[in-house]
Amino acid sequence: MGDREEEEEGRRRVVFVTVGTTRFDALVSAVDSENVRKVLAAKGYTHLLIQLGRGSYLPTKSDGDDGSLAVDYFTFSSSIADYLRSASLVISHAGSGSIFETLRLCKPLVVVVNEDLMDNHQSELAEELAERKHLYYARPQNLYQTLADMDLNTLLPYSPGDATPVAKHINRFLGFPDD
Amino acid sequence: MDKGNGCSFSAVTSTAIISSVIFVITLILVRVLFVIYCSSRPMSRRAQKPVSTLIILGSGGHTAEMLDLLAVLQKDRFYPRFYIAAATDNMSLQKAELLENSLAAEKGTPITNAGKFMKIYRSREVGQSYITSIWTTLVAMVHALWLMIKIRPEVILCNGPGTCIPICAIAFVFKVLGIRWSSIFYVESIARVRRLSLSGLLLYKLRIADQLFVQWPRLQQQYPRAIYVGRLM
Numbered sequence: 001m002g003d004r005e006e007e008e009e010g011r012r013r014v015v016f017v018t019v020g021t022t023r024f025d026a027l028v029s030a031v032d033s034e035n036v037r038k039v040l041a042a043k044g045y046t047h048l049l050i051q052l053g054r055g056s057y058l059p060t061k062s063d064g065d066d067g068s069l070a071v072d073y074f075t076f077s078s079s080i081a082d083y084l085r086s087a088s089l090v091i092s093h094a095g096s097g098s099i100f101e102t103l104r105l106c107k108p109l110v111v112v113v114n115e116d117l118m119d120n121h122q123s124e125l126a127e128e129l130a131e132r133k134h135l136y137y138a139r140p141q142n143l144y145q146t147l148a149d150m151d152l153n154t155l156l157p158y159s160p161g162d163a164t165p166v167a168k169h170i171n172r173f174l175g176f177p178d179d
Numbered sequence: 180m181d182k183g184n185g186c187s188f189s190a191v192t193s194t195a196i197i198s199s200v201i202f203v204i205t206l207i208l209v210r211v212l213f214v215i216y217c218s219s220r221p222m223s224r225r226a227q228k229p230v231s232t233l234i235i236l237g238s239g240g241h242t243a244e245m246l247d248l249l250a251v252l253q254k255d256r257f258y259p260r261f262y263i264a265a266a267t268d269n270m271s272l273q274k275a276e277l278l279e280n281s282l283a284a285e286k287g288t289p290i291t292n293a294g295k296f297m298k299i300y301r302s303r304e305v306g307q308s309y310i311t312s313i314w315t316t317l318v319a320m321v322h323a324l325w326l327m328i329k330i331r332p333e334v335i336l337c338n339g340p341g342t343c344i345p346i347c348a349i350a351f352v353f354k355v356l357g358i359r360w361s362s363i364f365y366v367e368s369i370a371r372v373r374r375l376s377l378s379g380l381l382l383y384k385l386r387i388a389d390q391l392f393v394q395w396p397r398l399q400q401q402y403p404r405a406i407y408v409g410r411l412m
Contacts, residue, residue, distance in 0.1 A: 096370040097243060100412045124372040128395065161369075161410030166392050167251045169406060170364055173390055174334065175226040176256055 014047040015040055015069075016087035018080055020095045023054040026140040027112045031091060032059035032071070039148050041069045045088060049073070051080060081105075089152075091143075094122035099129065103158040109135040110150070112143060134158045207355070214354045218389045219404075222362070229258040233332035233361075236264040236271035237340025244369060245338050246278060247411050254282060259295065261330050265342050266298045297326060299342055320345045331359040338366040339378050351387045366392045367405075369412050373397055 017031050028050055030036060040048060050059055050073040064070030077083065080098075084090060084105050091110045092098045102109045111126040130137035133156045138146035172178070234249065236242050242264075254260075260279070264271040276296060300319045307315070323345035335350055337343035343365075350361040365388040367379045372395045375383060382388040383402055392408045393399055399407035 096368070096412075100369070121374065121376075122370060124374070125370045128372045161247075161394075161412045163248045163251045163411045165408040166248055166366060166411065167253075169390060169392070169408065170252070170334075171256070173221045173364075174230060174256075174362060175222040175224055176253075177225070179253075 012047060013045045013088040014049055014086060015045045015089045015091065016080075016083050017048070017050040017091045018083075018098055019051060019053040019055060019093045020098050021053055021076075022093055022095070022114070023056070024093050024112075024114050025055045025057040026114065026116065027091070027093065027143070028052060028055050028057045028059060030112075030140040030143045032057075033144070036144050036147060037069045037071070039144060040089075041067075043147075046070060047072070049083065049087075051075070051077065051083070094126045096122070096125055099125065099135070100158075103129075103134060104160060106157055108152045108155055110138060110143075110146060111135050112138050112140060115139060129158075132156070210355050214351070215386045218354070218362075218386070226256070229256050230333040230362075231259055231261070231330070232257040232334040232336065233261045233263065233330055233346070234275070235335065235337035235340065235343045235346060236262055236268070236275060237338065237342060241339050241368060242271040242274055244366065244411055245336065246274060248336070248338075248366060249278065257334060261332060262296045263299050263326065263342065263346065264296075265301045265340065267301060272296045272298070299323060299326060299346075301342060320349075324349055327353065332361055333359070335361050335363045336366075337363075337378075339368045339376050341378060344378055344381060347382060347387050362389045363387060364390050364392070366408075366411070367394065367398065369394045369410055371395070371398065373401075375402065 017027070019027060031048065031050060037048065046064065047070045050071070052058075052073055052075045054075075059071055059073055061073070062068060062071040081101065084102055084107060087107055089110070090102045090107050091112060092102060094111050094113045099109070099111060111130070113120065113123045113126055126135070126137045129135050133154060135155065136146055136150050168178070234245060236245055262272060262275045264275075300315065300322045327346060327349045331353070332350075335343075335347065337347065347363055347365075350359075350363060353359045354361065363382070365379060365382050367375055371379065371393070375393075375398065379391065383391050383405065391402075391405045393402070393405045394408065394410050396407055399405050
């Protein structure tokens with residue numbers, strides 16, 4: 001890589017948006033809106049990459065040559081782990097898989113809840129983790145405000161969970177000796 | 180005179196029949212209460228040998244959490260292992276198979292001995308009409324019964340998908356009838372913070388699960404018989 005390309009790679013700060021296997025046009029169109037793109041660029045992000053899932057709303061691609069955000073999208077990937085790893089900010093739907101995959105990688109996360117879903121128990125998890133300051137929580141309508149006001153330095157890292165307490169209970173219940 | 184005797188004989192018979200029915204129903208009720216009582220307490224004897232284990236897998240997040248739990252269970256205690264996933268769920272069984280194959284590779288045992296994998300018909304697909312759901316639920320129950328008769332596990336692990344309800348219900352009936360005593364362990368999903376899922380609620384209220392685990396403290400306050408175990412993920 002030439003010097004200029006390396007410099008660009010170093011300054012590259014990607015916002016990765018994911019909706020998992022769902023369809024969440026409200027989030028994609030909110031992210032694609034002019035003021036969200038402006039506030040992300042103002043905060044120093046250079047690229048916006050959107051995973052569309054089963055959504056039908058197509059954002060406007062952009063090269064970002066004029067100093068604005070470079071925008072690109074795709075529908076699905078067998079694993080989004082690499083995209084998460086190379087992101088500087090993740091905006092995700094409220095699926096627990098996406099949430100924990102992102103938190104495990106210690107990436108700043110904004111979770112957006114899909115209010116069109118019938119049984120929205122997903123919002124419980126996002127709200128609880130937001131209360132514990134592990135992520136920011138927004139609805140598509142207030143995504144711009146959340147992004148404008150957020151201070152990622154106030155987020156606390158999420159310590160990974162532990163399945164051994166459950167295993168201990170099960171073993172004791174069945175009469176197996178403690179290790 | 181004969182007519183009089185005939186009437187009193189059939190009166191005695193119908194009383195006898197009614198009394199027998201009431202007697203049998205009472206026996207069953209007492210047995211059910213006894214099973215529920217025993218299920219809530221730990222096994223009285225120390226475990227002497229491995230327990231056959233049925234693991235019910237659900238889509239996506241459910242499977243990930245179940246695999247996290249399996250990672251910390253002693254494989255030589257929970258053996259042999261049977262996995263059931265919904266017929267339309269392709270990923271879950273594959274993931275479990277990967278886990279079992281890597282375990283077998285570690286120990287050098289033949290892969291054919293690693294866990295057994297089965298698919299079960301779903302009671303209802305998302306969005307399916309309720310009329311056709313009646314039929315598919317019946318088919319699912321019969322299929323569950325067939326699988327349970329074959330497996331008769333001593334331990335059942337499940338964490339939420341609807342597929343676990345017919346199986347746990349049948350396991351409970353097997354307990355009552357003395358066909359097989361299964362200890363049923365249910366881990367509510369990490370996504371359930373304030374309310375139990377429908378599966379969790381059913382297994383809790385009907386006292387079908389021997390132990391029901393929750394990952395957030397608020398649930399334990401709401402459901403005192405649940406056991407709070409912190410986050411698995």
